Amino acid sequence: DAGVIQSPRHEVTEMGQEVTLRCKPISGHDYLFWYRQTMMRGLELLIYFNNNVPIDDSGMPEDRFSAKMPNASFSTLKIQPSEPRDSAVYFCASSLYTGYTFGSGTRLTVV
Amino acid sequence: AQKITQTQPGMFVQEKEAVTLDCTYDTSDPSYGLFWYKQPSSGEMIFLIYQGSYDQQNATEGRYSLNFQKARKSANLVISASQLGDSAMYFCAMREGGDNNDMRFGAGTRLTVKP
Numbered sequence: 001d002a003g004v005i006q007s008p009r010h011e012v013t014e015m016g017q018e019v020t021l022r023c024k025p026i027s028g029h030d031y032l033f034w035y036r037q038t039m040m041r042g043l044e045l046l047i048y049f050n051n052n053v054p055i056d057d058s059g060m061p062e063d064r065f066s067a068k069m070p071n072a073s074f075s076t077l078k079i080q081p082s083e084p085r086d087s088a089v090y091f092c093a094s095s096l097y098t099g100y101t102f103g104s105g106t107r108l109t110v111v
Numbered sequence: 112a113q114k115i116t117q118t119q120p121g122m123f124v125q126e127k128e129a130v131t132l133d134c135t136y137d138t139s140d141p142s143y144g145l146f147w148y149k150q151p152s153s154g155e156m157i158f159l160i161y162q163g164s165y166d167q168q169n170a171t172e173g174r175y176s177l178n179f180q181k182a183r184k185s186a187n188l189v190i191s192a193s194q195l196g197d198s199a200m201y202f203c204a205m206r207e208g209g210d211n212n213d214m215r216f217g218a219g220t221r222l223t224v225k226p
Contacts, residue, residue: 033213043202043216056213089154098144098163098206100214102156 006092006103013110018080021106024073025094033100034067034077035091043091049075082110114138115203117217124193125225131178132188132220134203142208145186147177150200150219159201162186164208193224 005024013019025032033048047057052069060067064083069075079086087110093100114137124130136145147159162170162177170177178187190197200221206214 042218045213045215048213091156093156099146099158099161101158102148104155107154 004092004094004101004103006090006106008106009104010107011109013082013108015083015110016081017110018078019082019086019108019110021077021090021092021108023075023077023092023103025075025092026096026101027073029094029096029101030072031095031100032069032075033093033095034075035093037089037091037105038087046077079108082108084110086110115205115215115217117203117220119220120218121221121223123223123225124190126195127192129189129191130193130222132190132201132203132222134186134188134217136184136186136203136205138184138205138207140207144206144208145177145179146204146206146214147175147186147188148202148204148216149197150202151196152199156202160188190222195224195226198222198224 007022030051034046036044036046044059046059047067048055049069065079067077089105089107091102091105093102116135118133143164145162149157149159160170160172160175160177162179169179174191176189178189200219202219203217204214
C-alpha cells in the first residue's frame with residue numbers, strides 16, 4: 001500500500017486566494033482526519049470523517065475552512081479566502097481500528 | 112475532555128544510553144489507547160508504539176517500550192540504546208473508546224542524542 005497520500009507537498013499562495021489540499025487515505029480505512037500543525041499550537045485536530053461522513057468539525061477554526069469526503073478514497077480541505085495566519089503544515093491521517101497512519105503533510109504558506 | 116501532557120519541552124541523551132520521555136493523560140473513559148509518534152526534521156509522523164488501556168503488559172517495539180502506569184495515568188516512552196537517528200520530536204497521543212474516535216496529541220518533546 002502506498003500509504004496516505006497528500007498533495008501538494010508545498011503550497012505558497014497569496015492572501016485572499018482559495019487553497020485546496022487533497023488526501024487519499026489508505027484503502028479500507030474508514031476514518032479520515034485532518035490536522036494542522038504550528039509551532040504555537042502544536043497538532044490540532046480540525047475535522048474527522050467516519051465512512052465519508054463528517055463526525056466532528058469543532059476544530060475547524062472558522063467558516064473559511066471547509067472539508068469534504070465525496071468517497072472513501074478522497075478528501076479535500078479548502079480554505080477560502082486564505083490568510084497569513086493559516087500558514088502551517090496540514091496533515092491528513094487515516095485509521096481502521098487503533099493507530100493512525102499519517103500522510104507526509106502539506107506545508108502551506110500564505111503571503 | 113481528554114488531555115495529554117508532556118512536561119519536557121526538550122531532552123538530551125548520550126548516544127547508547129536509555130532515555131525516558133514523560134507523558135500523562137486525563138480521561139474518564141475506561142477504554143482508551145495511548146500512542147507515541149516520532150517526527151524527525153523531515154516532518155513526517157512515524158508511529159512508534161501503542162498501549163491499550165486494558166492491556167496487562169507494557170507494550171514493546173524493538174528499542175521502544177511504554178511504561179504504562181494506569182493508576183497514575185502515565186504512559187512514558189523509554190528508548191533504549193539511543194542512536195543519533197533518534198533525534199526528533201516525540202508526541203504522545205490518546206484515543207478514547209466509545210463514540211469519540213479522534214486522537215489528541217501532547218505538545219511534544221524534542222529529543223537530542225549527543226555523540
